Amino acid sequence: xxxxxxxxxxxxxxxxxxxxxxxxxxxxxxxxxxxxxxxxxxxxxxxxxxxxxxxxxxxxxxxxxxxxxxxxxxxxxxxxxxxxxxxxxxxxxxxxxxxxxxxxxxxxxxxx
Amino acid sequence: xxxxxxxxxxxxxxxxxxxxxxxxxxxxxxxxxxxxxxxxxxxxxxxxxxxxxxxxxxxxxxxxxxxxxxxxxxxxxxxxxxxxxxxxxxxxxxxxxxxxxxxxxxxxxxxxxxxxxx
Numbered sequence: 448x449x450x451x452x453x454x455x456x457x458x459x460x461x462x463x464x465x466x467x468x469x470x471x472x473x474x475x476x477x478x479x480x481x482x483x484x485x486x487x488x489x490x491x492x493x494x495x496x497x498x499x500x501x502x503x504x505x506x507x508x509x510x511x512x513x514x515x516x517x518x519x520x521x522x523x524x525x526x527x528x529x530x531x532x533x534x535x536x537x538x539x540x541x542x543x544x545x546x547x548x549x550x551x552x553x554x555x556x557x558x559x
Numbered sequence: 560x561x562x563x564x565x566x567x568x569x570x571x572x573x574x575x576x577x578x579x580x581x582x583x584x585x586x587x588x589x590x591x592x593x594x595x596x597x598x599x600x601x602x603x604x605x606x607x608x609x610x611x612x613x614x615x616x617x618x619x620x621x622x623x624x625x626x627x628x629x630x631x632x633x634x635x636x637x638x639x640x641x642x643x644x645x646x647x648x649x650x651x652x653x654x655x656x657x658x659x660x661x662x663x664x665x666x667x668x669x670x671x672x673x674x675x676x677x
Contacts, residue, residue: 480664490604490650490667503662538604546592546654546663550604 449473451551453539459557463528468554470522470539479522480540480548481514483507490538496522529558561586561653563668571674572641579626580636580671582651590656593627593634594665599647607649610634641675648672 452471460466472479481493495502496514504512513525522541526533536555540548562585572578584593595607610618610627617625622642626635638645651668 478663482665489669490652490665492664492666495662495664503664536602540604540665542663546656547594547606547609548663548665549606550596552601552603555602 451476451539451541451549453537453551453554455554456552457555457557459559460529462531462558466526466529466556468524468526468537468539468556470524470541470551471520472522472539472541473549474520475543476541476549477544478502478542479514479516481524482538482540482550484536484538484553485532486535493524493537526556529556531558534558561588561591561655561666563651563653563666565649565651565668565671567671568669569672569674571676572638574641574643574675574677576641577637577639578641578673580638580649580651580673582634582636582668584632584634584651584653586632586653586655588655592654592656593625594652594654595623595625595636596650596652596667597645597647598650598670599644604650608636638673643675643677646673646675 454469479496484490494504494508511527536553538553539551542548564583591612593610597605608620622639648670650670652665
């Protein structure tokens with residue numbers, strides 16, 4: 448059964464550095480999402496993406512964040528200048544035309 | 560804005576017994592979807608079960624079933640014949656039906672940590 452994959456599984460970076468988190472959605476998925484989960488807290492919506500455009504973004508998704516689907520398969524989340532509070536688990540999710548979302552295994556981002 | 564409340568931060572159950580996890584939500588929407596996701600120690604988010612608000616019949620998936628009470632805005636998860644592998648954080652999630660379908664973002668509760676004891 449196809450699965451959403453994410454790389455890396457764990458990324459450690461210094462404050463102020465740029466990071467790119469990568470996701471490979473299931474091939475028939477059309478809609479893509481990023482969510483964030485700070486340790487011990489609930490999962491929060493960051494951004495949704497469809498047809499090479501952002502559909503909706505949350506208040507968390509400020510100018511430091513960007514998303515793109517550069518080659519029709521990968522779906523990336525870039526954080527331009529990381530802050531300590533960006534430390535979290537980042538989940539990519541995707542769906543077909545149906546409403547169920549399927550999640551990747553997550554990338555743990557640690558900002559030091 | 561929608562909110563999802565899970566009032567039980569932690570629960571435990573003996574293997575082979577039945578446990579029910581509670582979830583309530585607040586919305587003014589009439590058309591929406593509800594989900595339970597499981598997050599084991601590996602941190603992967605796994606879809607357990609889904610319910611469309613327009614369906615009166617409660618969803619079931621093998622040992623997992625829900626009790627959906629639309630008027631009460633309640634959506635509890637029942638796990639029958641609990642297994643050690645059911646040990647995980649369980650998140651209740653709400654999704655508003657979006658015309659055009661491009662959004663469908665999930666709003667999660669804070670989760671219930673379920674431990675199945677041998």
